[in-house]
Amino acid sequence: MSDSDSISTQLNTRGRWPIFIAMCVLAATIIYPLFFVVVTSLRSNVDYKRDPFGLPAVWSVDNYIKLWDEYGVGRAFLNSLFVSMSAVTLILIFATLAGYALAKLPVFGAKYFTATFVSVMLIPGPVLIIPIYLVLARLGIVGDYAGLILVYLATGLPFAIFFLTLTFRAIPEEILDAAKVDGAGFFRTLWSIVRPMGASGIATLAVLQFLGTWNELIFALILIPDAKMKLLTPTLASIGKRFVTDQPLTSAGLFITALVPLLLLTFASKYIMRGLQVGLSR
Amino acid sequence: MMRQSKLIGTLAVLPAFFIVAGFMAFPVMFALYISFTKTNGLTYDWIWFKNYTDIFVDPIVHQVFLNNFKFIISVPLVIFTALITAILLFERFRGWKFFRVIFFLPNVLSVAVIGLIFRNAFGYDGAVNQFLGLFGVEPIQFFIDANYSIFIIILALIWSGFGYQSLLLLAGLTSINPAVFEAAAIDGAGWWRRLWSITLPNIRKVLGFVFIINILYTFASLFGFVFVMTAGGPGYETTTIDFLVYLRAFSSNNLGSGAALAVVLFIFIGLLTLVQNRVFRLQKED
Known part of the structure; x- marks a missing residue:
């Protein structure tokens, strides 16, 4: 040595x-x-079976075109994008309000609010399947994006609030006091101080929540039965079941579904890795 | 002034609270209520504990619980792989940050994607059979055999789980005081000795945490894999509890049975979490 x-x-x-x-x-x-x-x-099924481990004899994007136009993947992609963006936007709004209040403002019964948010984080997803379906059915919003977005909002909020409360606590008290002296009200402080100062935390949360809703399968499956409105993950699952013997076609579906998360990981890995550390302290 | 800001603070929390209470907390209570009824979702007949007693004598439920226990084999395998990865990453060789992102990659993918990648790979004309074919092995129908199916799902669990968990363990390693290592090194303790006597004991808390999340995962989050890979088959041999809740909810005329199953699962997971908290508290004291 x-x-x-x-x-x-x-x-x-x-x-x-x-x-x-x-x-x-x-x-x-x-x-x-x-x-x-x-x-x-990027190859045909015949070409795949001839030499699966080699490179394609003819490169082609036919599988993508077929999936996108004929099997509803294009529509499902846009549906997923719409639902995820809506859910994430709403989560950010409600979690910023609640997180800021719990971090920096006096709140009646703050302890009980926090306790509620923390304890519901422990609820396993399968427990919610039946009652949520029945509740949304009673409200008449099964098969409606409103219902699904509401579910993503409710399941995403507890962690989001926990995360943003931690983020906003780091904002120095003096700056908030100075804003108060200047006569800034609640929303003005939130917009001009809390938002920019917590920007990287908010961005981290946005990325994590987007990944969560984009990748979610079970509620997307049971709450949206209409084929035209289907999201991407259930569409991919049904294509996988239907075309068991056409691996190139299902592979194209896989790549379309994985593309958005992979792009996020490439360009926002800084935020994702930061979110990880907070996940640990949970 | 103080009172006014207290009012504002409370009003800011309330919208989120109502959403979470209405669509997380209330549904759990509702599930509890449903579990004591015979219901098709329209009419509810109160039948006390009948759903529960039915579950406990249902051979399918027994089998499904047993299946879940089979998946526990994945827990030591994932932790072992994650631990090795973490220890190697901790050496901080050139480019370790890049590897960190690569290992994390499966975590940004949907379970539907991961499940289908593995279903494809082990499909009849999938990569694995094609590869075995190079050595003259006849294609194997992996998914008609429950043991193969479980093995493949476990493989998918390891593939998708070890990266994230190695990062959790790495965070644990990083928080060990480097002076401890230096002192041991000066005392002449070799790399292996340091690993065994310093590194591992110091991260037992994170190890415990990783252990529990893995157990919880095998009991409450296998739905996606089972749904896209085997649909619970052959028979009920790869059906897990969460998948059975789904099956009961949408293919039987008594939702109460599915709800009772979900409640049992919830209690089971709650107990596990309690045990976890108890263990952590003990370690904080010593």
Whole structure:
């Protein structure tokens, strides 16, 4: 053992090479399946069966065109985009209001509000399936995006409020006091101080909640029975069931569904990784 | 002035509170009520504990609970993979931040996507069979065999779970005081010795947390995988509790039975969480 190593808490450079290689292998187990999906989606079924591991003899986007136009994936994509954006916007609005109040303002029974938000986070999804369906049916909004968005709002809010309360607590009291002296009211303070100062926390939350609603399957499946209104994940699941023997076609569906989250991870990984740390402190 | 701002604060919390109370808290109470009734969603006949007693003697429910326990095999496997990854990432070799993002990647994908990737890979003309074919092995119908199916779902659990959990464990490792390592190194403790006597004991709290979230995951979040990969089959052999709640809700004429099952699951998970809190509190004291 060399001298430098006896002081270092870590392995020496020579010891690190195997680690680097092991990590590359592990990374490949994640990247290769996705690479395989993308390549497979760009070829015909005949071409795939001829040589599945090679590159396509003819590259084509036919699978995408077929899915998008004929099997309703294009419409489902836009539906999902609409529902996710609406749900995230509403979550941000309500969670910012509640998070700011709980972090910085006196609130009647604040302890009980916080306790409610924290304890409902523990409710497992399956418990909600039947009662939520029945409640929305009674309200007449099963099969309506309003019902689904409401469910995403209710299931997303507890964590969102918890997250933003932590974020807003970091805003220095003096700045809020100064705003008060200047005569800024509740909404003015919220818009001109809390929003910009908590911007990165709000962005993190927006990304996390968007991923959550975009990827959600079970409520999207049971609350929207109408084929024309279906969201992307249930559409993908039914295409997967219908075309078991056409792997290139289902692969194209997979890539369309995964594309938005992958883009978010590429361009907003900073925010996603930051959200992770708060997730741990939960 | 004070009173006025207190009013404003309360008013700001109320909208969120009403939504959460109305569509999270109330439905749970409602599920409890439904579980004591025989109902088709329109009329409710109060039948006391009949749904519960029916569940406890239902062989399908027994089988499904047993299935859930089979999936627990995934827990040590995920944790082991995550732990190794975390320990290696902790070496901070060149480019470790990039690897961190790669390992996190499956976590941004929908369970529908992950499930279908694995269903495709193990399908009759999927990559695995094509690969085995290179060695002259006849294609295997993986999904008509429950053991293969469970194995594939467990593989999907590991694939999609180890990255996130290795990052949780890495956060635990990072919070260990480096002076402890240095002291041990000066005392001549080698890398393995330090791993065993310092690293692992110091992250047992995070390990405990990861353990519990994995258990909860196998009991309440397998719906997506089961739905797209096996639809619970063959028979009920890969049906999990959450999938059975869904089946009972939308294919039987008694929603009360499904609700009772959900309540049992909720109580089970609640108990697990209590145990987790108790364990954490004990560790804080010592």
